Amino acid sequence: VSASSELDNLRVVLVNTRNPLNIGAVARAMSNFGCFHLRVVNPYEEAWREARSAVGGAPLLADAEEFSSIADAVADCSLVIGTTAARDRELNHHVRTPREAEPLIRERLHSERIALLFGSEKRGLSNEDLSHCHWLLRIPTRAEHGSMNLGQAVAVCLYEFVREIRTTPDVSVETQQPPASASELERITAVLLEALTESGYSDGASVAATEEKVRRLVRRLSISHEDADLVVGMLRKVLWKLRHP
């Protein structure tokens, strides 16, 4: 299941946003994570105009829907979630962290339209705004500095919603190097030990003690299969030079 189809039923709703740069930053985060449906409620007119006309403005800004009330903006959603930075004010809602919310949201996104509300930069969502919400989401920021930048808050929420499904990107599989085999490590150990012996490194210590030390070291290095030949080649070159000064 692709993440974009997973987030197809999600509506990001910005309420009373003031700063055009923030609207643009939200659109970018949404595009990054494959969430394409933006709704705005009473944006400051100038901010909204500027954001939509910005160079590189995402297509999703052009497709964004504008509403004059939260009720209208969430009318077709069966789950409405408000975001809040508040820890201390009296809250009449369940408050969940994104991590706690994610399984609930992801399951319901299969069949239901869900609205995720973000308030204005200065005041967040008002109590009246929150009365439209079934429950609240709170990103676990510090008590001393809880209020996040709007675009960052959107990015963190959307990241949480895709992190489970997108946890193993193809690139990881491609670049994951298989580790060196035991015999490869032993070849490295042998040639390194020879080089060290040749260098007089083990003088004073017993041969067995040095060998063990080198063997342990080589195992701690997590050398890949591909790098094993490289390492052996380098050490052989060193050893040759030690023997032919």
Place this chain on the structure above:
Amino acid sequence: VSASSELDNLRVVLVNTRNPLNIGAVARAMSNFGCFHLRVVNPYEEAWREARSAVGGAPLLADAEEFSSIADAVADCSLVIGTTAARDRELNHHVRTPREAEPLIRERLHSERIALLFGSEKRGLSNEDLSHCHWLLRIPTRAEHGSMNLGQAVAVCLYEFVREIRTTPDVSVETQQPPASASELERITAVLLEALTESGYSDGASVAATEEKVRRLVRRLSISHEDADLVVGMLRKVLWKLRHP
């Protein structure tokens, strides 16, 4: 264990950052998540000056350390992680998602200093920059639009590092309302059923069928203990009015 002490050994390293707003946004995200040690490598002088003098500039900008090379900036770190948006270029490193990286990073943060590198807005980290890194972190964005806003990328990474330890904020415990008891739900069921009967709602259907329907409905509503009295009070009022028109 508090999150801020968890992130005490983390160094966020910005390489060749151009935009003062981005530096400010990074500082804000770091403060939100309790990560206080910022390092900058060759920031554009003007951007760096502007960012530090911005109104409300976080104290952590004042304490930030400036370096002229990555080597110097990470010299005291035993694990250096680069961030990348690239999926397709030839990568010589392990690439992990934040989710995959988090347990590794968190464990080592107990005893080791770790550097997390972010490249310039335009080009990210160069291959030379990446050669200083033990492995890479890639936020699972869409292939078609992988490159994130700098502040948002920092926010997502730091969020991942604290989400496990801060998953149950105190506010959640405080506001979690205990649910209504079965007897309370049954009282609600009874008075609602009376009101419906009084209203002629169940005409045609059997009493038993309507009662079951109402009982099921009331259980689906997840009514809290505190709200149960309120609901009963409302319904009683309605019922009284139905009986005394």
